[in-house]
Amino acid sequence: MKKLRSKWGRWEWMIGIVLIISLYWWSIRGIPLVPIQKSAGQVSASILHGMFNPDWSYIYNGSGEDLVSQLVITLAIAFLGTFISAIISVPFSFLAAQTNSRWFHPRATIGKLLLTAIRAFPEVILAIMFIKAVGPGSFAGVLAVGFHSVGMLGKLFSESIEAMDHRAELAIKATGGTKLQRFWLATLPAILPAFLSATLYRFEISVRSASILGIVGAGGVGTPLMFALQTRDWSKTGVILLGIVLMVILIDGLSSYLRRRLH
Amino acid sequence: MTAETVLEFQHVSKRYRNGVLGLDDINFSVPKGQFVAVVGLSGAGKSTLLNSVNRMIEITNGSVLVNGQDVTKVRGRKLRHMRRQIGMIFQGFNLVERATVQKNVLAGRTGYYPTWKTLLGWYSTQDQALAVEQLKKVNLVQKLYQRADQLSGGQKQRVAIARTLMQDPTLVLADEPVASLDPKTSTGVMRDLYNLKKYEKITVLVNLHSVELALKYADRIIGLRDGRIVYDRAADQSNQAELQEIYEHGKE
Secondary structure, X not given: OXXXXXXXXXXXXXXXXXXXXXXXXHHHHOOOOOXXXXXXHHHHHHHHHHHHOOOHHHOOOOOOOOXXXXXXXXXXXXXXXXXXXXHHHHHHHHHHOXXXXXXXXXXXXXXXXXXXXHHHOOHHHHHXXXXXXXXXXXXXXXXXXXHHHHHXXXXXXHHHHHOOOOHHHHHHHHOOOOHHHHHHHHHHHHHHHHHHHHHHHHHHHHHHHHHHHHHHOOOOOHHHHHXXXXXXXXXXXXXXXXXXXXXXXXXXXXXXXXXXXXX | XXXXXXXXXXXXXXXXXXXXXEEEEEEEEEEOOOXXXXXXXXXXXXXXXXXXXXXXXXXXXXXXXXOOEEHHHOOHHHHHHHHHOEEEEOOOOOOOOOOEHHXXXXXXXHHHOOHHHHHHOOOOHHHHHHHHHHHHHOOOHHHOOOEHHHOOHHHHHHHHHHHHXXXXXXXXXXXXXXXXXXXXXXXXXXXXXXXXXXXXXXXXXXXXXXXXXXXXXXXXXXXXXXXXXXXXXXXXXOOHHHHHHHOOOOOO
């Protein structure tokens, strides 16, 4: 019986491989041939040249339109957005936390659905919507980051609530503590480090997405990046990208250092 | 017996939501200062019995009297005041792992403080001195400012005992206090529990797996099987063979 099944298993394998190969063959045949433009080599060379010869004078010139100022604005958007969403996420996370293992749990289901709905809106779409509401600029960026982060932070927070150790709570209950005393003395110390860690992690992601939001006009370093790309100012593009990479590396390093210290 | 009764079970039954009878017509009373060990198989109802005393679990029928007051009748503030005179020791120590030993011990005083004072972290100087005193009793005063998660299992359980002492309890319930400790540490913790009775005149009700520990420390041994009391005798009149009987004929 066992031998028979393994024989059939080999056949399954072969059929699978044949199917995959024929699928590839069929789809590759359907690709229209696009001729590469004659100037392609030249354009690529000039982009590369610009990238590796950054426009250093753009880094700082005191006008407030320079790279450092724009990066600071980007950081500020990410920071404020994450900070706001961390506060809003707390009630959402308690709503979405499934605190028993019963199949029917309307409160948690509603909470989880809400968070998923919030998460489903990409930041760029939110930024465009908020620009229509409050006008272009950093404030729209803050709102987009803040709104979108609630979806992720609320989920991460609620998961840490679900995974928390309830034993200390029981002990405080047994000493005659009120619900609020239980929450303050036992629940909070158990979940706060996880909340802070998730918030820092979200901050890393927010910094990256805040760099992009400027492309649609929501403030930050994305706006000069878009202008530089549209005017084919490759050396300016190069220095902006370099600045973003440096900022992201620094923030990631700082955030993971802080998160390690939280334990 | 002339001594006053601290704990009394009157026809106590507990039926779980799934229909299982956890406790079946339990009747017994414990005089002040007695050290009672409750033994039996897992699932015999030991934990249910203990947890019904301070209403961590609600019973279905009967009444439990602590110092003459029916705990099944009280609610709200009265229930909390009832709980604060009953100490509880858990198998898993149940400390706030990220807080210092001092904070954990002071938490035993929670029932005596209004909520707003707890939120501000205001403990009286008296209570802070008391916390040091209680830690001295369990030989852990040198750990006062250490975080609880840095302690060993035995040390954690002794911090839990100090926390319970802060409540100034008349009765201490200990639910498998040494089940997650090695034999040597177990002896130390059992001695600390025994000292509650010896020096503080506190009544102690302790669930134990080990018949040896029960015989060594308890004044009286109660045996549970399938939610019923099948054995109740002074420890010095008990012997190992009779006690082993409790563990047999149990429902699988």
